[in-house]
Amino acid sequence: xxxxxxxxxxxxxxxxxxxxxxxxxxxxxxxxxxxxxxxxxxxxxxxxxxxxxxxxxxxxxxxxxxxxxxxxxxxxxxxxxxxxxxxxxxxxxxxxxxxxxxxxxxxxxxxxxxxxxxxxxxxxxxxxxx
Numbered sequence: 374x375x376x377x378x379x380x381x382x383x384x385x386x387x388x389x390x391x392x393x394x395x396x397x398x399x400x401x402x403x404x405x406x407x408x409x410x411x412x413x414x415x416x417x418x419x420x421x422x423x424x425x426x427x428x429x430x431x432x433x434x435x436x437x438x439x440x441x442x443x444x445x446x447x448x449x450x451x452x453x454x455x456x457x458x459x460x461x462x463x464x465x466x467x468x469x470x471x472x473x474x475x476x477x478x479x480x481x482x483x484x485x486x487x488x489x490x491x492x493x494x495x496x497x498x499x500x501x502x503x
Contacts, residue, residue, distance in 0.1 A: 376407030376418055387416060389430050389437045394423035405430075409460040417467060419457040429458035429469055431484065442471040442480060451475060 376387035392403030401423025408418040416432040417440075429440035442453040455472035465484040470477055 374404035374406065374421075376405040376416070378407065378410065378416060387418075387432060389418075389420045389428075389432070389439075391428060391430075391437070391439050392420040392422050396424075407432075408458065411461045411465075412463045413465075415461055415465070417458040417461045417469075419469075427455040427457060427472075429456040429467075431458065431461070431467070440467065440469075440482070453478075456480075 376389075378385045378387065387405055387407050389403075389405045392405050394401045394403065403420050403422040405420050406418045407416050410416050414433070417430065418432075419427055419429045421427055431438045431440060440458050441456045444452045451474040453471045453473045456469065457471070458467050458469040460468045467482045467484065468479070469482075470479055472478075
């Protein structure tokens with residue numbers, strides 16, 4: 374599975390580099406799902422990596438930044454896993470879901486104004502009970 378952007382009939386394929394995992398047992402291909410786009414052409418989505426783990430991403434100008442709900446941010450007391458970024462607004466605010474041992478929860482996060490796309494980082498993080 375590949376994500377894509379359609380701009381006036383020109384399709385650009387999106388494949389997050391961390392979707393494919395290479396380990397001692399070989400290369401394990403993953404899937405990239407594009408879910409949202411803002412007016413700055415930032416694309417968000419998630420990947421199933423080659424080992425079955427789920428990670429969110431932000432893509433800006435061909436640079437992918439992996440987004441995962443950090444350990445300790447989970448108000449429900451267990452380590453989060455399975456982050457999916459489902460949308461981004463023009464202010465760089467992300468919305469998505471993640472899983473933990475208690476179930477699936479929503480989140481809102483804000484990207485900082487880094488000088489280069491590779492340094493995008495989560496600045497603020499809020500958990501919503503879902």
